[in-house]
Amino acid sequence: MAIDLRGQTGQQVAVEPDCADALVFDGTTKTFRCGGEVDGVTVPFDVTIGGSADPLYTMKITQLQGLILASAVLDAWAEDYAGSSEKLSCDGAIPEVAVVPFGKDTGLRCAAGTRIQTLRVTDSGYLF
Numbered sequence: 001m002a003i004d005l006r007g008q009t010g011q012q013v014a015v016e017p018d019c020a021d022a023l024v025f026d027g028t029t030k031t032f033r034c035g036g037e038v039d040g041v042t043v044p045f046d047v048t049i050g051g052s053a054d055p056l057y058t059m060k061i062t063q064l065q066g067l068i069l070a071s072a073v074l075d076a077w078a079e080d081y082a083g084s085s086e087k088l089s090c091d092g093a094i095p096e097v098a099v100v101p102f103g104k105d106t107g108l109r110c111a112a113g114t115r116i117q118t119l120r121v122t123d124s125g126y127l128f
């Protein structure tokens with residue numbers, strides 16, 4: 001199974017969910033709360049499995065919390081401010097890896113020149 005974390009890591013991430021035994025299609029639509037480990041932290045997600053199974057069933061994976069990867073945050077900053085000579089500095093170390101609520105203030109304040117930015121994570125990536 002793969003969780004689409006392209007907005008946060010630049011790629012899909014294959015995980016072995018902790019609910020694999022429950023993900024058996026029996027003809028009914030069911031939703032399971034699962035967790036997938038990425039770089040040592042567990043990212044929570046819901047998996048809905050259902051459909052007619054004639055001939056296919058459907059599976060929808062919804063990530064429930066955001067993932068911070070320090071290297072991906074720095075890459076996103078560089079991409080957002082390409083061509084700028086301003087370096088990013090933060091009031092604390094960007095965690096190597098952490099799970100945070102979507103859209104909420106992560107507590108990380110970063111600056112480049114005179115701009116002070118608050119880092120937020122959405123399902124499509126990082127917002128500064």
